Amino acid sequence: MTFKLSLSSVCAAAAIAGVALAAPAAHAGVQAKTKYPIVLVHGFIGFDNILGAVNYFYDVPGTLRNEGATVYVASVNPSQTTEFRGEELIQQMKQWAAKD
Incomplete structure (x- = not known):
């Protein structure tokens, strides 16, 4: 597996994430399938979750995975x-x- 990061891939991932969040998740699909995996990294003073209730990335990883993306x-x-x-x-x- 190769990880390759470029401005265009970051923009594409952001656009896919926006589409995936806007669309209802009725079934597994391929709308977010990408050539390379998507890696989500929190910023400075990031957190895993708040009191076990709110995840830092909310349900973005799951939504992207349901649409065919490999997300880390x-x-x-x-x-x-x-x-x-x-x-x-x-x-x-x-x-x-x-x-992999």
Whole structure:
């Protein structure tokens, strides 16, 4: 598996996410299927959930998966430097790539 990130792929993923959230999720589809996986990463001081009730990415990962996308949700230290969190992300992406 290859992870490739470009401005066009980020814009495409954002557009797909918007379409997937706007459309009712009646059945599994292929509307969000992409060549490369989608990786969601929280920002500085991000969180997994609030009191177990509200997930950081709400139901975006599930909605995208239901529409055919391969989605990974990264877990990086929310209060470390950008460089540190980037290194954590690289390690997770290597693990995901090794699985496929």
